[in-house]
Amino acid sequence: MQKLRYTAFLVVSILAGMAAGTSFAQTKEVYSAELMRGLSNKGAHVTKPYITAGDRTYIVGTQNGDFPDLGSHVKGEMGGLWMAPIKLLDGFWLKLTDSDKNDATWLNDASEFITYPYGSKFSYKPVLDGIQVERFQYCPQGKEGMIITYTLANTTNKPRRLQLDFVVKTDVSPVWYSAENNIIDAPDSISWNAKRAVYSAKDTKHSWFTVWGSSVPTSGHALNVPTPTETIGLGKSASSTHSVALKPNEHLTAVFVVAGSTKTSELALASYEAILKNRDQLLREKQAHYAAIINRAKIDIPDKKLQQAVNWGKVDTEWLVSDLPGIGRFLGAGAIEYPWLFGCDNSYAQQGVVALGGHELAKSTLRTIKQVSEKTNANGRIIHEMSSNGFVGNKGNTQETAQFAIAVWKVFEWTGDVAFLREMYPYIQKGIHWLLVDQDKNGDMFPEGYGIMEVKGLNAELVDVAVYTQQALEVAAKMAAIVNDPKSQKDYAQKAALLKNKVNTLFWDETEGSYCDFYGTREQAITTTKGAIEQVQLDLEADKQSAALAKKQEFYKTLLAHLETLPAGTQRGWFTNKNWVISTPIESGIAPSAKAIRLLDKVRTEHTGEYGPYLSAVERRNMMTIATGVQAVAEAAYGRTDESLWYVNKIVETFSRVLPGSISEMMPDYGCPAQAWTIYGLAVPLVTHVFGVQPDAYKKAITFAPHLPSGWDSISLAELPVGDNLISFAVQKTGKGVQYTLNSKTADWHYTLKLANLKGKNYVLNGKTLVANSDELPIQGKSATVLILD
Template identity: 80%
Template sequence: MRKFSCAVSLLVSIIEVLTAGNSFGQSNDLYSAELMNGLSNKGANLTKPYITAGDRTYIVGTQNGDFPDLGSHVKGEMGGLWMAPIKLLDGFWLKLTNEKGGASAWLKDAREFITYPYGSKFLYSPILDGIQVERFQYCPQGKEGIVVTYTIKNSTSKSRVLTVDFVAKTDVSPVWFSKENNIIDATDSISWNANRSVYLARDVKNSWFTVWGSSIPASSHALNVPTPTETIGLGKSASSTHRVTIKPNEQITAVFVIAGSTKNSESALASYEAILKNQDRLLAEKKAYYASIINRVKLDIPDKKLQQVVNWGKVDTEWLVSDLPGIGRFLGAGAIEYPWLFGCDNSYAQQGVVALGGHELAKSTLRTIKQVSEKTNGNGRIIHEMSSNGFVGNKGNTQETAQFAIAVWKVFEWTGDVDFLKEMYPYIKQGIHWLLTDQDKNGNMFPEGYGIMEVKGLNAELVDVAVYTQQALDVTSKMAAIVNDPAAQQDYAQKATVLKNLVNTLFWDETEGSYCDFYGTREQAITTTKGAIEQLQLETRADNRSHEFVQKEEFYKKLLAHLETFPEGTQKGWFTNKNWVISTPIESGIAPSDKAIKLLDKVRTEHTGAYGPYLSAVERRSMMTIATGVQAVAEATYGRTDESMWYVNKLVQTFGRVLPGSISEMMPDYGCPDQAWTIYGLAVPLITHVFGVQPDAYKKTITFSPNLPSGWDNINVSDLPVGNNLIAFAVKKTSRGTEYDLSSKNADWNYTIKQKGLRGKKYVLNGKTLTANSDELHVGGKSAIILLLN
């Protein structure tokens, strides 16, 4: 065990005998119960989309239970039932008919939608004089199929005989970016398998198959039947009819299973039969899986709404996980438009995922990005996006290569997985070379190329690219030390120091009190401004150009005239778009404090809308969860806890605006209803700043430097995974002082309590009063309670 000063040595020597300590949280069932009970839309947003998620299949429709054409990447085809890389069905519908009298009704307009972590439920208004119906659906983990269950209740005093028509519309077709790679959708064919009472559909030119059937016998079947909702595509419709008798005040359950294969019909049939046979067990496993995710990192904080949102954040992040054969297990970017793999999105998201205990998902996602990038680029460059068919649509914006290195290091800090780091390091090293050689033609250490803001004409030396490159150099130098590459360690560390100084001098505009959008020539600034004008005009119809549009256009025109007054070839930082990424030097912590505070105040007062920073403070239109999240982290990095939580709570305010349990990509209520990188702005400020958890799992150490917001007197986190350890940590303000309560599963770890101004203060350990001789207290063992006296 490490040796410390006299007072700290005493603390270490008695730490093992401390019996009082923080427990590892309340029981799992109690903690996860609230979320497992689901959330209702309370009858609102019925025409808005939802996702019923699984790692091999998922369903997208609208919250009234319907399946209209949705989405833009494959226009009108992003909804339906999916088993990437193919769609299985456009949708399905149920019709009930009274055998006596012949009255019938489609179940098309649910009155209420309930989202559960593990599935979705639709509640319908009573039909046919006393028939009540609920529909529940889920996607079993790791299975190539979907389960849909209808519970049909007879609320009358007479037996009822009903015919149930289950109508499905096929669309066995490929994902986005297939046609461009000569994967062409063709017409579907459908056949009825009488022996197994199932339908089999396939694309006539591709080995794509869909099978569906029911737990209740079919009395008849029919092809090319009408559907209550018309959808585009090359699919066909079919129905199966089932006769049921329901006694008074009783109910029956009808289970339908849809399965698929990209190999052959036998595989699809095998999946169908296995899921139908085991659907109860598979549902129990799905519930247990999501309960385990919720119970990973238990929070107890005064702001119960934030606590609820962070817990749902774990869930709706998991909704975006895909496990694609031959590619890997990874976190997709967003539903419904971006369920595939992204470099930038995951470089943010995995920092939140790993802080909330998702170590394996973080590693498998980054492994997949590395493997796809290596196959596609082979030079260290990290891809921007890969469709679910394995094709890469964009080989990578410049900042993504740097961001990837940062994300790998953050994951390593939490996991201590040396094998993972050694696996990533060679490609990251190639990426550093690519950034500072291929992408830095003029050798000024500012890599060129598009960054996070994909603005027309903004192809220059951007602030986010420069900042994240500096951070990549810093963390890669630390990686080099661990993998025993001393020459690279020294080189990267020196370059990181140089680049930090360059960012803080050449990108800073004292007149504006801000970092600039990019560094470059007068000619680049003119091109960028013209691009902004062109993009603004393209995005606004000529017959709908408001006073607001005129003001924005006028700003850019005046800026253009101002730029033209500079001598040709002038090089400097240019403040042209006021994009939110000007805060990245603060988010990363490389900005001097005076510059950081000045810009933080400027963003809050001049660049921020109702829900956080505008993507462009010139255009002042759109706000996005990642921009708000980055601003929350930036405030936290400079110790401004209340200001940080102000931004975090802007995320909270948009919770459930469209999809119960989730936050929309574009704030407050549009874009993807579920977005992966939102977890960055929820988890990172809370775990790493408010709780102050700074892990170094490789060295089996954790530093705690908590910063409680105003009005918070008691915070607790338990079941927090760090490396192979499990931590519980609480902070409580009392009349005597501040109490820190630490518990650890393993005894061979060391911990530091770090607080400014601690030196010289009295603290109590196990009834004995001691004096701190620094701003840090070091402890080891399995538990400790420390009271810092007022």
């Protein structure tokens, strides 16, 4: 049967531009059209979660259109309709009744789910002898509400009279980490506003409100009605009844709007009425918003699966953006369990975001992290996790303070925003003091405390903490030069050099051919190992059949026995957990080449599973996009392009495994179905290594040092924002040599093409044949074509 057509939710101009053989260089509308058409689950994964995202509201349910209890942070309550920091509804359902036959059915089992960048669609099998239904929903940008539409088609040659019962289960309740702060959920109350034909619900203890209604006249309403899916919580159910008539082969759309407020019912009602009235315009704005994101930093590469994953990665990232009143605009960590603010996750994610042109999101996210950290800690320490109610659940693991400084510098390289850098610099200075004084009790320059791997007992001088502290010192020295702080510049640069040497000597285990998990005493190694044994025991109690866990337990018991034979006070690097962060010295580029290559080969052959490095090569169970992404960046840092793309494509292999258009946090198909830091592993190796874009927006300069993978003959990157400039760059292998094409919006920038073994080669620059004097070729002007002759 022919699918229904929504005139509202596909941009006609985009579809009209599509044609067979359309190339990358054509219109923005053509480039974004493929993504704007959405992706289907093809009837699979119907009980897996999805997210319909907006920056003020979002909807989480399952891909069959239902709203079962989901999630663990607030157990069973992470699904539903949300307007951070509160939940509005547990869910909604539609019951259809044939008014002539009194035959009824619930629409709670969609046969197909399609995710669009800007919304979600559910298609149902025909019901009631020829009634076809599709549901489409979206959350407008910047609005405290959401829109649900049902399009009903009469596919018969007889007139039909239908009754629609829109049933809602409220759950006006707070986000995670509220009860711990004495914000206690209370039962809901519901009232019917006959004049406005809307329902209003309120938490009876707090000023939290939900309002909902429809574009279709209401013929009845009722409280405490049954729902097809039972949900936990203190909410109540209600239904509104709507009678409609359909002529033969006619279709109509019923619109329902849900809105909320954390202040007054009048504000919730005002939001409801404004959204209902302007719904078509709001949809067009939402589509335009996502089209602009897709068309920013447009890539064209031979690997179309990777190209698709990167483009959807831009979309997935935007799904996680939250504009939280009183807090700021920031990128949340993941849907559905972690939609709030994280320090570590964003320090990785913003490097990918800014490499794909998301300058304002990167700056606003880091500003928010800094402001919340300053309010919470005041001493330079960067928070780990803040719930959407503004409460901080973890004041910060040690490495996050160093990572923040690195992320700020990366964003500055792309934006050249000196005001932003000056704003961040004083708190970064405090952070370095916190790392090297407060967290370095023995004065060896290795800060103590938990790092990325939150493993029981692993509270020591960790490799990721040491490496990122060294990198923080390097970038802080560069910041000091920009803000005219020569004393700090010299101090930070000297300490960075010293710490680099200490990491490469004290953390390196020559026998293992690897950097160690941590540096410390025999006693610390014993404590860490005992903590690992306790953690494994807890895991085994939950999964007694796991052979991998049992093997891991034996490894640690054997290791503990060995450690206890060593002399007391023995101090060295310890290779205990074999965690993926042993690659951070290579990711950062501070490892000597011989050590880097040796460990890269070791990780690939000994520590890697089907989708990249194991989180722990002892356990050999779990893999995550961030670990695989870091390994891809590590390979790229040492010029191993094909090896880097091997890891990148391991991430790509998991694309759409659970949620169409997205990549799960835990590879290949569990954890959060959308995760912010995945963009790090997709964008950074591609943009900064394969395309070789090395920005210095402050000096209005860009170096291009491209590395084409084996089998790639051409690549192009168009409309990439760098500072106030917009550049396009392409590489094309030809019969005469390799051609490099550059175009930019602004004339007063300086460009350099950097290629290995370029010196002495003949090249043609804008039609003139010359000889390269070095491996770096300066390029002037807004556009240039360089052909390096074979």
